[in-house]
Amino acid sequence: MQSIKQLHKQSSINHRRDEEVPPGPTSPYSPKALKHPRSLPRSINYLFREQRLLFVFVGILIGSTFFILQPSLSRIGPSEAGSAIRRSFSTGLTSRDQITGSGIYGFGKTGGRVPVGIGRRRLRIVVTGGAGFVGSHLVDKLIERGDDVIVIDNFFTGRKDNLVHHLGNPRFELIRHDVVEPILLEVDQIYHLACPASPVHYKYNPVKTIKTNVMGTLNMLGLAKRIGARFLLTSTSEVYGDPLEHPQKETYWGNVNPIGERSCYDEGKRTAETLTMDYHRGAEVEVRIARIFNTYGPRMCLDDGRVVSNFVAQAIRKQPLTVYGDGKQTRSFQYVSDLVNGLVALMEGEHVGPFNLGNPGEFTMLELAQVVKETIDPSATIEFRPNTADDPHKRKPDISKAKSLLNWEPKISLREGLPLMVSDFQKRILNEDEGKGY
Numbered sequence: 001m002q003s004i005k006q007l008h009k010q011s012s013i014n015h016r017r018d019e020e021v022p023p024g025p026t027s028p029y030s031p032k033a034l035k036h037p038r039s040l041p042r043s044i045n046y047l048f049r050e051q052r053l054l055f056v057f058v059g060i061l062i063g064s065t066f067f068i069l070q071p072s073l074s075r076i077g078p079s080e081a082g083s084a085i086r087r088s089f090s091t092g093l094t095s096r097d098q099i100t101g102s103g104i105y106g107f108g109k110t111g112g113r114v115p116v117g118i119g120r121r122r123l124r125i126v127v128t129g130g131a132g133f134v135g136s137h138l139v140d141k142l143i144e145r146g147d148d149v150i151v152i153d154n155f156f157t158g159r160k161d162n163l164v165h166h167l168g169n170p171r172f173e174l175i176r177h178d179v180v181e182p183i184l185l186e187v188d189q190i191y192h193l194a195c196p197a198s199p200v201h202y203k204y205n206p207v208k209t210i211k212t213n214v215m216g217t218l219n220m221l222g223l224a225k226r227i228g229a230r231f232l233l234t235s236t237s238e239v240y241g242d243p244l245e246h247p248q249k250e251t252y253w254g255n256v257n258p259i260g261e262r263s264c265y266d267e268g269k270r271t272a273e274t275l276t277m278d279y280h281r282g283a284e285v286e287v288r289i290a291r292i293f294n295t296y297g298p299r300m301c302l303d304d305g306r307v308v309s310n311f312v313a314q315a316i317r318k319q320p321l322t323v324y325g326d327g328k329q330t331r332s333f334q335y336v337s338d339l340v341n342g343l344v345a346l347m348e349g350e351h352v353g354p355f356n357l358g359n360p361g362e363f364t365m366l367e368l369a370q371v372v373k374e375t376i377d378p379s380a381t382i383e384f385r386p387n388t389a390d391d392p393h394k395r396k397p398d399i400s401k402a403k404s405l406l407n408w409e410p411k412i413s414l415r416e417g418l419p420l421m422v423s424d425f426q427k428r429i430l431n432e433d434e435g436k437g438y
C-alpha cells in the first residue's frame, strides 16, 4: 500500500513537471515539433504527384469563368456592391430589398460593366404620376424594355385602368401615395411626373397644385439624393408663360404672370426646376429637366379642358367644338409615344437640360378643329367662347437642342396621331354613356 502511494505521488510530480517545463529543443520526445518538418514536403509531394496541381488550377479557372459570366454577379463591381450595402444601412433597408432574384442593383449608375452577350442591366425605376396619361405610356415602355417599375400615384387625375394590363406582373408595383409626403424606396431612376397637368385640374385646388410642385419635387429630390438615383423632372412649356420670343428656345426665361389663375402651375413648375438645379449644383444629384409641350394620345382624361381631348370628345358626342377667343392662337401638338421616347433619351443621356420636348408643327385652334372634323365627323360645328385668362397666344418649341444632343425628334404628325386616340375615346365615351364610366 505504501509503495502504491509513493508511485502515485511520483507520477503526479512528473505530470506537474511536464506542465511547467515546456519541451525544449533537447526534449527527447516532442511529437508536434517532429510532425511539421516531415508532413510539409509530403503534402507538396502529394500535390505534385499525378498532376494534381494541374487539376486544382483547372478548377479555379472554371470557377472564376462561371462567376464572370454569371449576370447577377457581373452586373456590379465590388465597390458598387460595397456601396449598395453601405446604403442599405443608411436607409434602413435590408440588402435583400436591394439584391433581388435578378441580381444586385446599382445605385445612381445607369451604365455598368455588362459582359458581351448578357444585355443591358435591369433597372428599378420609380414613375410618380404613373397612373396618369403620360406616366402610363412611359410605364408601358419601361416594362416592355425589361425594367422593374414602381408607380407612385394618389389617383387625383390618374386611373388604375391606365395600368390594369400590368397588375399581376411581378416587375410592376403600384403604390397609392401622395408625393407631398416623403417616401423611402431603393431605385436607380426617378421619373417625376406627379402633378395635375390640365387647367381644369390644376385650378381645382391651386394651393394643392403648388404644394405638389414644391413639396412633391423636394421629397423626390431628397429621395434621389439619399439613394443616389438619377432624377428627371417633367416641367412644361408653361414656364415660358405668354412668350415674347417665338419659337421658344431653352435659353428664353419666359413671360409669366406670378399672381394669375395659372400661376400655381406655371410658377410651381418654375420653382420645381429651380429646386432640381439646386440639388444638382449643391448636392450633386444627377438630374434631367424636360419642358414638355402640348401632348395628346390615348388615355388622356376626358373633359379635362385640354384642347385636343376637348375637340375629340365633343366630335364623338356630336357636340359643337368650342373654340376660345378668335381661334387664331397657335399650339404645337406632340403624340405621346414621341414624348415618351424623348423622356427616355433624356434620362439615359448625359445632358441635364432643360430640353424642349414637343412637336414644332404649329396649328391655330381653328386648324386643329378642322383636322378633328376631317378625322371624326365632317359635319361637326364650331362654337366660339370668350378666351380664358392668361391663355398664351403662341406656343411652338425650338427643338434644335434636343435634336443635336439627344438625337431625338418627333416622328408622328397630327394627322397620323389623331386617329390613334379616337378609338380609345370612343370606347370610354360609350362606357360612360352605358353607366360604366371610368
Ligand SMILES: NC(=O)c1ccc[n+]([C@@H]2O[C@H](COP(=O)([O-])OP(=O)(O)OC[C@H]3O[C@@H](n4cnc5c(N)ncnc54)[C@H](O)[C@@H]3O)[C@@H](O)[C@H]2O)c1
Residues within 6 Å of the ligand: 128, 129, 130, 131, 132, 133, 134, 135, 152, 153, 154, 155, 156, 157, 158, 159, 177, 178, 179, 180, 192, 193, 194, 195, 196, 197, 198, 201, 212, 216, 234, 235, 236, 237, 291, 292, 293, 294, 295, 296, 301
Ligand atoms: N400632357 C401634356 O401635354 C403635358 C404638357 C406639359 C407638361 N406635362 C407634365 O407631364 C406630367 C404628366 O402629365 P399628364 O398629362 O400625364 O397629366 P395627368 O394629370 O394625366 O397625370 C398626372 C398624374 O399625377 C398624379 N398626381 C397628381 N398629384 C399627385 C400627388 N400629389 N401625388 C401623387 N400623384 C399625383 C395624378 O393622379 C396623375 O396620375 C405632369 O407633370 C405635367 O405637368 C404634361
